[in-house]
Ligand code: SF4
Ligand code: SF4
């Protein structure tokens with residue numbers, strides 16, 4: 001059915017707008033007027049919590065919240081009268097009265113929507129005094145995020161994203177009136193509830209109330225330690241987003257500049273997580289083929305997204321046997337660096353410090369999982385290491401934003417750096433690995449390899465267009481030379497939940513499923529630059545597929561360094577040694 005168009009007068013001009021939309025959307029999309037708001041997120045958070053979007057509507061006595069009131073035929077709206085401007089300023093001053101005044105040192109200072117809107121509204125002083133008696137304690141229980149409730153303006157965006165997009169419901173408003181605050185069940189802290197560390201709440205928070213756990217000081221300290229060999233790995237989605245932090249347009253491929261910057265900051269080796277993305281495809285691809293041949297548990301589900309893995313452990317513990325036992329590429333990389341590479345280079349693994357640059361806040365949690373110490377166990381007997389010498393496979397995880405901050409602190413002119421390559425070995429990668437950064441990418445990479453391994457034939461067309469794009473759930477059939485493989489791809493945990501409930505009911509028609517925790521996959525990860533461009537995910541995705549198309553090798557099993565590591569170290573995919581070092585296990589978190 002066609003949507004009826006209504007005539008609405010906004011600031012004296014007539015506009016034809018679709019029935020059913022809010023005044024805010026009509027003003028923004030049809031009249032080009034940016035009605036201020038801190039809480040509105042189209043389709044996700046439309047509760048009118050901040051009251052900054054008030055407008056006058058002819059015939060209504062009170063000012064109306066533009067984000068919740070729908071347009072009506074013949075409606076006359078005024079968005080910038082003295083009454084409207086005064087009310088918005090007043091509401092903003094009320095918000096600022098209780099807000100800490102530490103903008104100089106706030107992590108979100110440069111991109112804070114609250115600060116920007118206060119300036120736009122012309123707020124130059126705050127006449128109200130603070131109504132809250134005490135400062136609230138920080139929530140530092142999470143390994144990924146830190147919450148400062150004092151900076152919270154109760155816009156509820158985080159609550160909406162966590163509930164509606166991720167279907168986790170880890171946070172809500174607790175308390176009444178002036179004691180209200182966003183918190184967790186029983187105020188237990190993010191680290192002690194169902195939170196999966198995805199950082200999607202951080203992405204939408206308009207203030208500095210949610211930030212990532214800062215690991216920058218530890219990385220600078222390691223880089224300054226002459227006794228350490230500090231190496232860095234960078235995930236696929238970082239290279240297509242980090243440029244945004246330096247004013248480059250969305251979708252800029254900054255791979256070479258990123259490698260150059262990291263080398264100039266003092267990293268001994270600049271490696272590429274894409275190498276272990278290719279290794280993941282070998283391990284996961286052979287795991288799938290094994291399960292198909294031997295009647296194993298199907299569908300097999302990918303395991304490279306730690307936010308998704310924690311979600312499965314928390315909400316679907318009974319069907320964890322569907323999740324691939326492969327570690328994520330980040331964790332495979334840490335293990336390979338501290339075993340294969342350290343051995344090959346003759347370096348004491350205790351001296352090696354592995355820093356990851358990830359689009360992801362959940363990877364800060366993942367590196368601390370007790371299972372992620374495989375390299376220590378590998379060396380323990382060989383070197384006679386004591387238990388108190390235990391070390392993690394990955395030492396520090398920086399988000400894309402933190403990496404950019406370090407580049408700024410180092411005084412590097414990122415935009416004008418010459419392009420440089422990754423170091424080798426552990427620096428070669430294929431197009432299949434690059435596309436891990438976009439939803440559908442792991443599936444496409446796996447299909448490129450699975451087809452050739454299963455059929456023994458060369459794949460004529462490498463691009464699997466049916467699994468590309470930002471749609472929440474994609475499904476298709478793939479013909480493996482007469483055998484049909486039914487596959488599905490989900491991004492965002494609300495969509496993952498749909499596929500998981502199918503599995504729990506025993507109704508899943510699929511053989512292989514890719515799940516990524518974040519909307520859009522890692523390119524929309526919680527650690528990525530915060531952007532207000534509605535097309536930013538599409539731009540980052542197109543940069544990822546450009547990078548893939550430009551690679552001389554586009555299939556994981558053709559990566560010569562991957563072939564070499566099997567020859568020199570692991571033997572073959574899914575070998576006992578590979579299982580020991582590259583695979584992991586999961587735990588039931590449903591009652592924790
Ligand atoms: S990190 Fe993710 S799961 Fe945790 S509170 Fe934020 S949105 Fe919810
Ligand atoms: S923490 Fe941030 S996103 Fe959540 S309600 Fe407070 S200000 Fe809004």
Ligand code: SF4
Pocket residue numbers: 198304305306307308359360361362363516517518521522523524525526527
């Ligand atoms: S989708 Fe990517 S960024 Fe998001 S939790 Fe998973 S690995 Fe991290």
